[in-house]
Amino acid sequence: DSGVTQTPKHLITATGQRVTLRCSPRSGDLSVYWYQQSLDQGLQFLIQYYNGEERAKGNILERFSAQQFPDLHSELNLSSLELGDSALYFCASSTRGSSDINSPLHFGNGTRLTVT
Amino acid sequence: LAKTTQPISMDSYEGQEVNITCSHNNIATNDYITWYQQFPSQGPRFIIQGYKTKVTNEVASLFIPADRKSSTLSLPRVSLSDTAVYYCLVGPDGFFSGGYNKLIFGAGTRLAVHP
Numbered sequence: 001d002s003g004v005t006q007t008p009k010h011l012i013t014a015t016g017q018r019v020t021l022r023c024s025p026r027s028g029d030l031s032v033y034w035y036q037q038s039l040d041q042g043l044q045f046l047i048q049y050y051n052g053e054e055r056a057k058g059n060i061l062e063r064f065s066a067q068q069f070p071d072l073h074s075e076l077n078l079s080s081l082e083l084g085d086s087a088l089y090f091c092a093s094s095t096r097g098s099s100d101i102n103s104p105l106h107f108g109n110g111t112r113l114t115v116t
Numbered sequence: 117l118a119k120t121t122q123p124i125s126m127d128s129y130e131g132q133e134v135n136i137t138c139s140h141n142n143i144a145t146n147d148y149i150t151w152y153q154q155f156p157s158q159g160p161r162f163i164i165q166g167y168k169t170k171v172t173n174e175v176a177s178l179f180i181p182a183d184r185k186s187s188t189l190s191l192p193r194v195s196l197s198d199t200a201v202y203y204c205l206v207g208p209d210g211f212f213s214g215g216y217n218k219l220i221f222g223a224g225t226r227l228a229v230h231p
Contacts, residue, residue, distance in 0.1 A: 002159065033219065043160070043203075043221040058220075090159045102148045102207075105219060107159025 003027065004108035006091050012114045018079040021111045025072055025093030031055075032074040033092040033105060034066055043090070049074060081115045088112050120204045125226040134191045136225050138204030141185050149180060149187045152203045154224070160203060164189070191227075199229045 003026035013019055025032050034046040045058035049068035060066075063081075068074040078085060092105040121139040128134045140149070148167050152160035164171055166178040166187070177190040191198055201224040 002161070004159075035221075042223050045220055088157065092159065102150075102165065104150060104162035104165060105152075105160070106162065109159050110157070112157070 002106040002108060004091060004093050004106050006089075006108035006111050008111060009109070010112050010114075012116065013081060014116055015081055015083060017081050017115075018077065019081065019113065021076040021078070021089050021091075021113075023074045023076070023091030023093075023108060025074070025091075026106055029093035029095055029106070030072065031094045032068055032072070033094070034060075034074070034076050035090040035092065035107075036087050037090065037110075038084075038087040041087075046076070078113070083115050086113055086115045120206055120222050122202075122204050122222065122225045124223065125228070127228050127230065128194055129230050130195055131193050134194050134198070134227060134229075136189045136191075136202055136204075136227070137186055138189070139186045140204070140206045143184050143206055147184075147206045149178065149184075150205045150207070151176070151178065151189050152205065152221075154201045154203065155199075160221070163202075194227075194229045196229050196231065199227060201226050 005024040007022045011019055023032060030051045033048045035043045036046055037043050046060040047066050048056040052068045063079050066074060066076045088110040090107050090110045092107040094105045095103040148165055150165040151163045153163050154160040164173055164176050164178045166180050168180050168184060171178045179188045203221050203224040
């Protein structure tokens with residue numbers, strides 16, 4: 001158990017809809033990362049937050065947005081969903097982002113999004 | 117950005133030692149080498165991290181030669197449950213620009229362990 005909690009585990013929705021994925025990081029971790037993994041594809045870095053502030057951005061679509069709240073949980077919002085957005089979405093947390101820049105990431109078990 | 121190159125796939129048998137080599141010719145002085153393991157439909161799991169020479173933990177060993185242009189993850193006596201994708205990452209990337217927060221995963225090595 002990594003200590004990172006992601007909800008929901010599964011989500012099925014229709015094209016054009018909007019969904020919110022939630023992540024609770026490990027206790028004490030200030031950094032949260034979001035990754036997308038499509039079927040048989042690698043992990044695509046989306047965005048990273050540290051203590052409520054956005055710190056790094058990957059190839060995140062404009063239809064996607066995220067935020068980290070004062071209690072350090074994070075939400076990834078996906079809107080105007082398309083079939084191609086079907087994927088596993090992983091959240092990871094770490095102490096990386098402050099002084100310990102080599103701290104490893106601890107991943108949750110993901111949210112499987114299916115867009116029909 | 118220190119690009120990494122790993123074999124796409126490897127096959128082994130139960131009880132054998134498996135060595136997965138990762139090339140990272142452009143590794144920078146500040147970079148560490150980190151390996152993750154991912155089972156199907158699960159998030160990646162941190163295995164081991166090193167800077168130089170050899171690092172060993174309860175799961176694996178990591179061998180890093182003096183020039184640090186490659187590294188080898190060694191899994192002793194693999195079992196069927198070691199079937200997974202293994203990722204080699206080199207970083208931090210761009211410490212002063214904050215790029216160290218962009219942890220980029222490559223395609224990884226798909227290890228299949230057979231009975």
